[in-house]
Amino acid sequence: MSFWTDPINFVNHWLMLTLTGWGLSGFFASIIANLLGILLLITAAMVLDIMLVWVERKVVARFQGRLGPNRVGPYGLFQPFPDIIKLIIKEDITPEGADKVVFNIAPILSLASVIFLWAVVPLASTIYGVDLNVALLYLVAAGALGTLSIIMAGWSSNNKYALLGAFRQVAAMISFEIPMIVALLIPTVLAGSLSLKVITDFQSGGKWFFLLSPLGAVLFLISAIAELGRSPFDLNEGESEIVSGYHIEYTGMKFGLFYAGELLHAFTFGGFLAVLFFGGWHGPWASTHPFLGAFYFVAKAMFGYWLIMWVKYTVPRIRIDHMLAFNWKFLTPVAFALLIVTVVVHSLLKGLGFLPYALGLFLSNVLLGWITLEILRATTRKQRLALKSPEPVAQH
Amino acid sequence: MDASQVIFILSAALIVASALMVVTTRNLIHAALWLISTLFGVAVLYALLEAGFLAVVQVVVYIGAIAIMFIFAVMLTRKELRDRGAQVNAAWPAAALLGVLTFGGLLVIFSKWDGLGRLPAEMAGTSDAMLSQLGIALTSPDLFVLPFEVASILLLAALIGSVYVAMNKK
Numbered sequence: 001m002s003f004w005t006d007p008i009n010f011v012n013h014w015l016m017l018t019l020t021g022w023g024l025s026g027f028f029a030s031i032i033a034n035l036l037g038i039l040l041l042i043t044a045a046m047v048l049d050i051m052l053v054w055v056e057r058k059v060v061a062r063f064q065g066r067l068g069p070n071r072v073g074p075y076g077l078f079q080p081f082p083d084i085i086k087l088i089i090k091e092d093i094t095p096e097g098a099d100k101v102v103f104n105i106a107p108i109l110s111l112a113s114v115i116f117l118w119a120v121v122p123l124a125s126t127i128y129g130v131d132l133n134v135a136l137l138y139l140v141a142a143g144a145l146g147t148l149s150i151i152m153a154g155w156s157s158n159n160k161y162a163l164l165g166a167f168r169q170v171a172a173m174i175s176f177e178i179p180m181i182v183a184l185l186i187p188t189v190l191a192g193s194l195s196l197k198v199i200t201d202f203q204s205g206g207k208w209f210f211l212l213s214p215l216g217a218v219l220f221l222i223s224a225i226a227e228l229g230r231s232p233f234d235l236n237e238g239e240s241e242i243v244s245g246y247h248i249e250y251t252g253m254k255f256g257l258f259y260a261g262e263l264l265h266a267f268t269f270g271g272f273l274a275v276l277f278f279g280g281w282h283g284p285w286a287s288t289h290p291f292l293g294a295f296y297f298v299a300k301a302m303f304g305y306w307l308i309m310w311v312k313y314t315v316p317r318i319r320i321d322h323m324l325a326f327n328w329k330f331l332t333p334v335a336f337a338l339l340i341v342t343v344v345v346h347s348l349l350k351g352l353g354f355l356p357y358a359l360g361l362f363l364s365n366v367l368l369g370w371i372t373l374e375i376l377r378a379t380t381r382k383q384r385l386a387l388k389s390p391e392p393v394a395q396h
Numbered sequence: 397m398d399a400s401q402v403i404f405i406l407s408a409a410l411i412v413a414s415a416l417m418v419v420t421t422r423n424l425i426h427a428a429l430w431l432i433s434t435l436f437g438v439a440v441l442y443a444l445l446e447a448g449f450l451a452v453v454q455v456v457v458y459i460g461a462i463a464i465m466f467i468f469a470v471m472l473t474r475k476e477l478r479d480r481g482a483q484v485n486a487a488w489p490a491a492a493l494l495g496v497l498t499f500g501g502l503l504v505i506f507s508k509w510d511g512l513g514r515l516p517a518e519m520a521g522t523s524d525a526m527l528s529q530l531g532i533a534l535t536s537p538d539l540f541v542l543p544f545e546v547a548s549i550l551l552l553a554a555l556i557g558s559v560y561v562a563m564n565k566k
Binding site: 132134 | 425429461
């Protein structure tokens with residue numbers, strides 16, 4: 001066991017030896033080692049979060065044909081630090097009539113619900129928090145806490161715009177949870193486990209689930225964007241109706257926590273997309289060199305994050321009734337159909353070797369996607385014809 | 397005293413304290429939030445019993461769905477979120493007696509049970525084994541597939557019923 005092949009266990013082993021050498025009992029030594037591990041993981045996630053502010057601002061600028069931050073440091077790399085200093089020194093205002101305790105817990109819970117997710121993410125073969133056998137359900141449970149934080153923020157602000165924004169956002173999050181859970185079931189069926197470690201190990205040697213179920217990956221991406229409340233599903237923000245939604249009354253760093261939570265959440269969903277459909281940390285020489293695996297994981301997660309940003313800054317916003325219709329009449333039925341097709345094809349072709357199995361799954365996905373598009377085309381055509389073309393006014 | 401006992405005592409204290417707050421606070425939203433804290437404590441107990449699946453489902457279903465629905469219902473149906481009426485009615489001594497008797501009965505039953513001093517792992521196996529046993533039990537025809545499906549149909553009927561009630565009839 002050396003540092004380069006198994007860094008976490010190496011450091012853990014060394015730490016335990018040192019601490020017990022100082023006269024601590026093994027029990028307390030393991031508590032201290034685990035606490036340090038948790039602290040390290042959270043710190044890494046938060047430092048990454050600081051840099052995500054720069055990534056987000058730079059990418060949106062490029063999508064809009066601007067340069068983005070370019071004054072502080074090389075390529076504006078140090079831009080997040082003035083941003084953070086500004087947030088910290090802003091006046092902290094608690095609105096009159098606000099429920100102070102709930103008002104202050106909400107932003108913390110919002111960021112915590114995202115950080116909880118990092119407990120189960122396998123960064124590399126030996127670098128992960130816990131290998132939970134219900135990790136995918138844990139993802140949904142952490143999302144539930146995020147939903148709770150939004151309704152707490154909306155209610156405790158004592159502001160009707162905040163409350164309306166929270167209602168909208170929570171309604172959207174609860175309804176998009178259904179296609180998301182069904183999309184999560186597809187890697188579960190393929191790997192036969194809810195554990196992210198097993199799902200990652202199943203995709204070794206380039207057998208990415210994206211190749212087996214491209215439609216599943218697309219469904220997961222769409223429902224993840226809706227769960228994030230990002231454009232085109234950003235119901236909580238509307239300058240002309242509810243201003244900026246549930247966090248309208250938050251100032252300074254409390255708003256900063258919501259903002260940091262949103263950015264980290266987007267990146268984390270990019271990471272889950274990588275783990276579930278793009279092979280996680282797998283790549284050339286990654287199984288023997290964990291740091292390389294962690295690099296591949298972050299690169300893949302960045303790609304997922306970039307996809308989410310790409311959609312956010314190029315697709316126009318959807319109205320709330322269209323959004324709910326999109327979920328209940330399109331996304332949910334397609335997700336269930338895909339689940340049934342995947343289960344049937346998986347159990348029929350499982351014993352035939354990898355190539356026919358992968359080809360069967362891929363073609364069934366393509367076929368289902370094509371049928372869906374044809375049905376959509378036919379229904380929209382019917383709707384257009386039903387509306388008829390309006391008669392010119394000048395003839396009357 | 398080992399770590400799991402410390403965690404048990406802390407979470408049991410959390411459950412009891414926040415359950416008391418649910419019934420004593422006059423602010424309905426606070427009551428719902430305290431209820432969430434109670435349910436979270438129960439999830440911790442499940443996790444201590446090696447039932448990770450139940451712990452996570454407890455959070456998903458009770459906090460993510462039912463508690464959020466409570467909050468929605470309270471906010472949408474009440475004009476005032478503060479309860480001003482009396483907090484106990486005339487039947488409280490009978491209810492208290494019933495509560496004490498139930499607690500005493502449970503105490504007597506559990507003191508006779510031989511599983512009290514054993515660890516969950518040696519009674520039901522590891523968390524993985526328990527999870528697959530649960531999955532097989534819920535889907536195998538000679539175990540619980542029928543009650544499971546009947547429960548799903550009941551929920552579906554409730555769903556259709558609520559849509560019908562809420563539908564805007566023209």
